[in-house]
Amino acid sequence: MSKKKSVSVPSRSLSKQDELLHAQAQYFRRLEDAQLTRSQKVKRYIWNPKNQEIFGRTATSWSKIGLFYLIFYGMLAALVAICMWVFFQTLDPRIPKWQLDRSLIGTNPGLGFRPMPMNNEESTLIWFQGSNKTNYQIWVDHILQFLDKYYVPSKIAKGNGQIKTCSHSDPPKADEVCEVDVRDWGDCNKDRHFNYHMNAPCIFLKLNKIYGWTPEYYDDPNNLPKDMPKKLKEHIRNITSIEVSFRRTVWITCEGENPADIEYLGPITYYPSQGFPGYYYPYLNREGYLSPLVAVKFERPVPGIVINVECRAWARNIRYSRSERMGSVHFELLID
Known part of the structure; x- marks a missing residue:
């Protein structure tokens, strides 16, 4: 009994197929957008029930970007606070440094x-x-x-x-x-x-x-x-x-x-x-x-x-x- 050889699909073909599917999805999305009024587009941008998106991002995406900026600005504020603390240690509130x-x-x-x-x-x-x-x-x-x-x-x-x-x-x-x-x-x-x-x-x-x-x-x-x-x-x-x-x-x-x-x-x-x-x-x-x-x-x-x-x-x-x-x-x- 002869063994069947599995035919591997080249990754290039899959990429081409993905591009076609993406282009098709984009086409239907533009077609759907063309049928919406301006107010409907605004409402969908604020809340898209189909994709569960708020202002174009999902809750997970918003939480990730919010956490990033929270850590970023927190570290920035801490750095400024440390610099100011070190600076004020060199000053006397009653005696000017340069006289x-x-x-x-x-x-x-x-x-x-x-x-x-x-x-x-x-x-x-x-x-x-x-x-x-x-x-x-x-x-x-x-x-x-x-x-x-x-x-x-x-x-x-x-x-x-x-x-x-x-x-x-x-x-x-x-x-x-x-x-x-x-x-x-x-x-x-x-x-x-x-x-x-x-x-x-x-x-x-x-x-x-x-x-x-x-x-x-x-x-x-x-x-x-x-x-x-x-x-x-x-x-x-x-x-x-x-x-x-x-x-x-x-x-x-x-x-x-x-x-x-x-x-x-x-x-x-x-x-x-x-x-x-x-x-x-x-x-x-x-x-x-x-x-x-x-x-x-x-x-x-x-x-x-x-x-x-x-x-x-x-x-x-x-x-x-x-x-x-x-x-x-x-x-x-x-x-x-």
Whole structure:
């Protein structure tokens, strides 16, 4: 009895047959799709009961791709979290990594003033009518907003630091910060509307904070710069030997920029003194620290004229340039 030989079908023939079957299925599928309306195609895409597909994928397919992205983004999030954790281990929340000359802001603190025009950031014109409360109240409110943390110290962060009343003979210790007493501002207080209703406005000056910066004072009455105003020189020289520590101050002067401005600006009074006392420095970002302020009261500025005013900070390590506004601040004053 002869054995039958099995005839093997070449794989190439099977592949050809599969292609024909696939083409036939595609043809009938296109034919079926042509008979469907647009809304029916959308519904079938959302849920295809024939193939058990949701949005073109089966539940198994969706679970696989969902698991993949869950693992992928989970590992990515974990990697970012680890990198951020390592990064924050190199930082101190209170001490900047780059200080003074190595920092972007450098070692030359800028001088700022309040109030500032709110509607135009590029403008430095303080323009008000003392006889119109609605008009000048805008400036008063802006000052109050700036001084809020000075009038209500509880709003600032509190930690282990202690707030004390400092003096030149009693500077703060390592865990203390100096108080800024609002009662020292004299006529420049909120009860008097900062004198805007009297056409004798108060401007508040502050020195920008630079961590670790310590001023080099003009404390030698025999070694003062030539361009220092004569009145300030006299003030420094009139400090008695008993009060010699008072010379350890970052001095402040405000003057008209031009001879006409000087005449129109009139007399000026500084509260609590004509500068920032040295015991507020260096700034070390302690809890409760508030920058010292100088309230500048312009007693009798001439109304109806735009007066150009320049206020300057005086210390040996504060560089000054009028063109670049270094070590000084400029604003205009106009009283209607």
